Every structure is written in structure tokens, then in C-alpha cells.
Amino acid sequence: MGAQPTLAVVGATGSVGTVMRELLSSRRNVWGEIRLVASARSAGRRLPCRGEELTVRELTPDVFDGVDVAMFDVPEAVAAEWAPIAAARGATVVDNSAVFRLHGDVPLVIPEVNPGHLRYRPLGLTASPNGTVTAMVMALAPLHHEYGLRELVIASYQSVSGAGQAGVDALHDQITKVAGDRTLGSRPGNVRQAVGDDLGPFPAPLALNVIPWSGEPAPLGWSSDELKLRNEPRKILGLPDLKVSATCVRVPVVTGHSVAVHAVFGSEVDADESRAILRNAPGVILVDDPEAGEFPMPIDAVGTDPSWIGRIRRAMDDPRALDLFITGDNMRKGAALNSVQLAELIAAELAKR
Amino acid sequence: MGAQPTLAVVGATGSVGTVMRELLSSRRNVWGEIRLVASARSAGRRLPCRGEELTVRELTPDVFDGVDVAMFDVPEAVAAEWAPIAAARGATVVDNSAVFRLHGDVPLVIPEVNPGHLRYRPLGLTASPNGTVTAMVMALAPLHHEYGLRELVIASYQSVSGAGQAGVDALHDQITKVAGDRTLGSRPGNVRQAVGDDLGPFPAPLALNVIPWSGEPAPLGWSSDELKLRNEPRKILGLPDLKVSATCVRVPVVTGHSVAVHAVFGSEVDADESRAILRNAPGVILVDDPEAGEFPMPIDAVGTDPSWIGRIRRAMDDPRALDLFITGDNMRKGAALNSVQLAELIAAELAKR
Numbered sequence: 001m002g003a004q005p006t007l008a009v010v011g012a013t014g015s016v017g018t019v020m021r022e023l024l025s026s027r028r029n030v031w032g033e034i035r036l037v038a039s040a041r042s043a044g045r046r047l048p049c050r051g052e053e054l055t056v057r058e059l060t061p062d063v064f065d066g067v068d069v070a071m072f073d074v075p076e077a078v079a080a081e082w083a084p085i086a087a088a089r090g091a092t093v094v095d096n097s098a099v100f101r102l103h104g105d106v107p108l109v110i111p112e113v114n115p116g117h118l119r120y121r122p123l124g125l126t127a128s129p130n131g132t133v134t135a136m137v138m139a140l141a142p143l144h145h146e147y148g149l150r151e152l153v154i155a156s157y158q159s160v161s162g163a164g165q166a167g168v169d170a171l172h173d174q175i176t177k178v179a180g181d182r183t184l185g186s187r188p189g190n191v192r193q194a195v196g197d198d199l200g201p202f203p204a205p206l207a208l209n210v211i212p213w214s215g216e217p218a219p220l221g222w223s224s225d226e227l228k229l230r231n232e233p234r235k236i237l238g239l240p241d242l243k244v245s246a247t248c249v250r251v252p253v254v255t256g257h258s259v260a261v262h263a264v265f266g267s268e269v270d271a272d273e274s275r276a277i278l279r280n281a282p283g284v285i286l287v288d289d290p291e292a293g294e295f296p297m298p299i300d301a302v303g304t305d306p307s308w309i310g311r312i313r314r315a316m317d318d319p320r321a322l323d324l325f326i327t328g329d330n331m332r333k334g335a336a337l338n339s340v341q342l343a344e345l346i347a348a349e350l351a352k353r
Numbered sequence: 354m355g356a357q358p359t360l361a362v363v364g365a366t367g368s369v370g371t372v373m374r375e376l377l378s379s380r381r382n383v384w385g386e387i388r389l390v391a392s393a394r395s396a397g398r399r400l401p402c403r404g405e406e407l408t409v410r411e412l413t414p415d416v417f418d419g420v421d422v423a424m425f426d427v428p429e430a431v432a433a434e435w436a437p438i439a440a441a442r443g444a445t446v447v448d449n450s451a452v453f454r455l456h457g458d459v460p461l462v463i464p465e466v467n468p469g470h471l472r473y474r475p476l477g478l479t480a481s482p483n484g485t486v487t488a489m490v491m492a493l494a495p496l497h498h499e500y501g502l503r504e505l506v507i508a509s510y511q512s513v514s515g516a517g518q519a520g521v522d523a524l525h526d527q528i529t530k531v532a533g534d535r536t537l538g539s540r541p542g543n544v545r546q547a548v549g550d551d552l553g554p555f556p557a558p559l560a561l562n563v564i565p566w567s568g569e570p571a572p573l574g575w576s577s578d579e580l581k582l583r584n585e586p587r588k589i590l591g592l593p594d595l596k597v598s599a600t601c602v603r604v605p606v607v608t609g610h611s612v613a614v615h616a617v618f619g620s621e622v623d624a625d626e627s628r629a630i631l632r633n634a635p636g637v638i639l640v641d642d643p644e645a646g647e648f649p650m651p652i653d654a655v656g657t658d659p660s661w662i663g664r665i666r667r668a669m670d671d672p673r674a675l676d677l678f679i680t681g682d683n684m685r686k687g688a689a690l691n692s693v694q695l696a697e698l699i700a701a702e703l704a705k706r
Contacts, residue, residue: 157510157563157604175532179532182525184525185512186514186521187655192652203646210604217644230669243670243671245668245676246676249611249613252604253538253562258565260508262598262615291570293556295564295565298562298563299558303540303541315598316583317597318598321598325600325602
């Protein structure tokens with residue numbers, strides 16, 4: 001393949017699509033043509049990308065003709081229908097939805113962790129993991145390689161942007177409504193009253209609250225997001241028997257998903273050695289000096305590429321376990337950035353053919 | 354003892370002291386005289402309690418003369434100095450600080466869980482547990498009695514009122530500063546910029562953020578609050594070998610401490626059976642129907658007495674483990690209410706002498 005490859009960005013007008021366009025504008029340019037694709041409603045809009053103004057094209061089968069790589073960030077039903085159409089037209093698809101992630105013939109890849117999985121993609125489909133999973137696995141993979149991961153107990157602190165622009169809008173609206181009344185949150189019911197029915201995509205007010213629920217109902221009381229935190233790390237790390245328990249909680253943060261993790265390994269761990277390992281790990285930034293106020297926090301991680309990891313402690317009652325805290329920008333490495341990196345890897349591979 | 358006992362409320366002007374006065378005004382009255390006590394700075398103020406206006410008295414040794422029970426909610430250094438003075442003057446002390454909680458001759462008591470421990474108090478001192486501990490142990494004790502608790506992995510979602518009125522004021526101030534600017538939290542650094550230096554008692558902004566730190570630095574990277582979550586349940590439940598790992602995180606919630614808990618037991622557990630046990634447990638309210646939007650949340654628990662428990666799931670990879678979520682009002686059962694209940698128990702015991 002001589003010329004630079006053609007890229008399609010499907011869902012280019014959405015909140016993750018917007019970050020994809022920003023990343024394409026700021027990273028080393030490996031692309032020839034870039035096509036912005038969205039639903040008929042958005043077709044015709046002019047959007048900036050890579051210093052150009054591009055016209056958004058409607059999602060049709062023809063739009064994929066001549067496309068080498070197509071990144072999708074669209075609702076699950078749209079991905080389920082259209083990713084195979086793009087692949088049938090010859091594009092290699094990088095999908096950010098959950099639809100194909102656990103499919104046996106679809107690699108689920110974090111470039112810094114399991115790039116080799118990219119090689120086997122008989123359907124022309126590749127999946128990018130859930131945003132909370134990506135930040136967590138980035139930080140845990142180097143420790144797994146040293147100590148051998150056996151079990152994870154996870155509690156999440158998930159931001160509203162994981163629920164899309166509607167989630168961001170709802171939180172900002174609610175913050176405006178609760179600002180200025182210093183009695184709110186100290187008396188029964190008054191936060192619900194102040195916020196009213198403006199819940200956005202959430203089942204309860206999020207301003208001055210936390211909601212121990214994220215995703216769709218799954219069997220036995222679990223949420224779909226909690227199952228993702230079990231199934232996706234197992235596949236990415238090649239550990240089908242990894243024990244995982246997760247509780248997913250939404251918090252009033254705009255962007256930046258965090259997790260408190262208790263990780264049990266096969267061999268004895270050391271906190272200082274773990275810090276040394278993570279200091280040299282790709283895509284990870286170690287922020288671990290609590291007495292100096294240094295720990296991973298979403299307001300610092302937002303807009304950055306790496307997973308932020310800190311609060312590393314060896315469990316007091318288990319020499320094979322570490323307790324730690326991880327934060328990552330769910331819009332970047334947790335979504336757009338991982339997809340762009342996968343698209344670039346695929347482009348480099350196509351260039352060698 | 355014929356007459357109704359005399360109660361001293363030490364720290365009566367503080368935020369927990371205020372809730373103590375409210376509770377004394379609304380609960381069945383078992384007290385004769387009530388003395389409100391505070392530092393010299395607050396002495397002379399008139400404050401409502403039990404329908405009367407009481408004059409706040411200065412903390413001096415004499416103030417405890419004739420006092421039967423003294424509830425303390427004051428800084429640790431003040432409790433360390435003055436609780437023994439009150440006991441020496443004949444008062445039975447109920448202290449809400451951490452100073453005496455782990456002392457071998459001081460019972461650490463939740464009335465619904467281990468009232469029998471109250472009997473042995475050779476120093477005349479009784480301690481009330483940390484607020485996060487109380488909510489959690491209330492909910493876990495009935496499950497422990499059925500299944501035998503072995504291990505806890507805890508991640509907390511702690512509200513700002515746990516850091517006193519200064520914490521509450523800081524969060525409200527910060528919410529006002531971030532309200533209305535819809536770019537905040539989506540771009541690097543702009544929440545820190547909007548909040549400025551107005552951090553209150555916290556090491557970073559809390560509006561639109563979570564801070565994985567609470568308490569004072571302890572050895573090996575732990576925080577004092579994390580050690581409390583290990584040491585206090587061990588003592589209350591009489592389980593000196595209970596394995597505990599905790600990560601404490603402050604969230605932008607005014608009142609209501611929450612925990613996500615992974616609890617491992619000695620025998621196999623059942624989620625439905627656990628719900629049935631908790632439905633009949635004292636001081637616990639079961640809120641566990643996620644599809645109906647029913648889970649424990651701080652905005653609902655604030656102002657109520659019980660521990661709210663929900664999201665009960667048997668771990669998928671361990672038939673002896675439950676994952677669950679617990680919320681409680683840290684100002685009431687987590688502080689003032691537990692102390693008032695202990696004071697009432699002691700008053701009833703004194704009445705029998």
C-alpha cells in the first residue's frame with residue numbers, strides 16, 4: 001500500500017468523536033483522507049479536524065468504499081448493524097462499543113498491554129475496552145507481569161461523561177441548582193427537591209450525591225458495567241479464571257473514571273518495588289506521595305493520556321495483595337485515544353503489506 | 354439513684370454537638386439536668402436543647418461535679434486531657450474521638466451490635482466508633498452472626514461533614530464557584546483554577562472531584578482513617594484476626610458516608626437469605642431494588658437513624674463472599690446518635706443501682 005490510508009470516524013459529532021477529532025489534529029499525522037461520518041441528522045455539518053473543515057457525511061454503506069480503517073463510537077445497536085457493513089466494504093473496524101468485545105474472533109486490545117492480540121481478527125473487527133477497564137488494566141498489567149494476578153476487588157468512582165454529553169449537561173445543570181443554598185445535603189430530601197426531575201441519564205440526583213449503579217441490569221443483581229470489569233480484564237490479560245468482584249458507583253465528577261483496587265497476586269508483593277515497576281511502565285504515571293498531597297485525582301487526570309496510579313500499599317493482612325487507586329481520562333485513553341492508537345497500529349501494519 | 358440523671362454535652366456548640374442537642378430534643382427524655390459545655394470562647398452563648406434555652410458553660414473540672422454521664426465530641430487533644438478529668442469527678446464518659454477507642458480497658462460499642470461490652474469499663478470511659486465504621490458494622494454484624502466474617506475489602510465514599518463544619522463550608526463555597534461554567538472538569542486544570550486556594554480542610558478541591566485520602570498519614574502509606582476501618586471492626590466484633598484492606602476516599606457529598614464492601618465469610622452465603630436477615634436486623638434498612646432505582650444513597654440517608662444497605666450480590670467467583678453498598682448519616686448514627694444511645698444505656702443502668 002503506497003498512499004497514506006483513509007480513515008473514517010463514525011460518530012464524529014458525539015462527545016467521544018469530538019475527542020477523536022482533537023487527537024487526530026494533535027498527533028503525528030499518518031492519515032490520507034479522513035471522513036467524518038454521523039447519522040442523517042448531523043450530515044452536512046462542517047467540523048474541524050486536522051486543521052481542515054470537513055463536511056460530515058451520512059452513515060451509508062457507500063461511505064466505507066475506499067476506507068482502510070473505520071473508528072466507531074456510536075450506540076450499541078448502531079455498532080452491531082454498521083460495523084460488519086464497514087468490514088464487508090473492506091475497512092478494518094475499531095469499535096468502542098461493548099457489542100463485539102467478548103466475541104471470540106474479535107481482539108480486545110490496549111496497545112501498551114496486548115498488541116499481539118491485534119494479529120488475529122478474522123472478521124476485520126477490533127474492539128476497544130470499557131473506559132474504566134482501560135485505565136485499570138494499563139496500571140495493573142505491569143504488576144501482573146511481575147507478580148501474577150489472581151484476584152481483583154474493585155470499587156469505581158465513575159464520572160458523568162461516561163454517560164455521554166447528556167450526563168455532563170445533567171451534572172452542570174444540577175450543580176447550578178444546588179449552588180448557594182448551604183442547607184442542601186444536611187437535611188432529608190432537600191437535594192432531591194432542589195434538583196427536581198432534571199436527572200438526565202441517571203436514576204437519581206448526582207449533585208451532592210453518589211449513585212451505586214452504572215449500566216444496565218444484569219442477572220443476580222449485577223450491573224452490566226460491573227460485568228465488564230470482570231470479563232474484559234480476563235480477556236485482555238488472558239486470564240479466564242481471574243476472580244473479580246466489582247461495585248460500580250457514579251460520582252459528581254465531569255471527566256475521569258477512578259477505581260479503588262485490591263489486587264491479589266500469586267506471589268508476594270512489595271510496595272516500593274511496585275512503584276519502581278510502574279515508574280517505568282508505558283502509559284502510566286505514578287503519583288504516590290500522600291503527605292505532599294500527591295495522589296491520582298480526576299481533576300488532574302482530565303485531558304491527559306496516561307493512567308494515573310497511586311496510594312500503593314501492601315495489604316496488612318495478605319503479603320500477596322496490593323491496595324491502590326487509579327484514575328484515567330475516560331474520554332481519552334478510556335475511549336477516543338485507545339481507538340486512535342489502535343487505528344494507527346493497524347495503519348502501520350497495512351503500510352507494510 | 355432516684356432522680357433523673359444529669360448529662361453533660363461537651364462540645365455542644367460544634368456540628369456533632371448540634372445534632373446531639375437536636376436528638377436530645379426529639380428522643381424520649383430520660384435526663385434531669387442537661388449541661389452544655391464548650392471552650393471558653395463559646396461560654397455564655399444561649400443554645401436550644403429539649404425546648405429550653407441553655408447557657409453554655411466553660412469546660413472546667415467543676416463543670417462535671419454532679420454529672421452522671423458526659424458525652425464528648427471535641428478534638429482529640431481536648432478529649433485526651435478532659436475525658437479522664439470528667440471520669441475522675443464521677444461522670445461516666447462517652448467519647449466520640451479516636452483517642453480511647455483501641456484502649457484495652459475502654460469498651461468500643463454500637464448498642465445494636467455489642468452492648469455487652471459496656472459492662473467492663475474500669476476507667477469510666479466508653480468510646481463511640483468512627484462514623485464510617487458504625488454504618489458498616491451495623492449492616493455487617495447480622496451477616497457475621499449467620500456466616501462468620503473472615504475478611505473485608507472496603508472502599509469509602511466519605512462526605513465532607515466528617516471533616517466538621519469547615520468541610521461543609523468549603524464544599525458549599527466550591528460548588529458556588531464552579532456553578533455555571535460548563536467547561537469545568539472537561540479541560541485540564543480548570544477546576545483547580547476556579548476553586549483557587551479555598552480548599553478548607555482538604556488537600557485538593559472537592560467540587561467535581563474525588564480525593565483518595567482522608568485522615569492523617571500512618572506508616573507504610575496508609576491513612577489513619579484506613580487503619581480505623583481495620584482496627585475498630587476487629588474490636589467491636591471480637592475478631593482480632595479479621596483481614597481488612599480499606600481505601601478511604603472523600604467525595605463531594607455534604608452528609609452521608611458510604612462504603613462499597615467485599616465481605617468474605619467462613620461459610621457459603623446466599624443473597625436472598627442475606628436480604629431476609631437484614632430486613633429483620635435492628636438499626637438497618639434494606640434498600641435493594643436497582644431496577645426500581647432503589648439503592649442506598651447519601652441524599653436519602655441524611656437525617657435518618659439507620660444504616661442503609663443494598664446492592665447485595667454473591668460474588669461470582671467466591672460462594673463465601675458478598676458484595677454490597679452501605680450508606681449512613683455520619684452525623685447521626687456515625688457520631689451523635691450512637692453517643693446518645695450509649696449515654697441512654699448507661700443512664701438506664703445507673704437507674705437500676
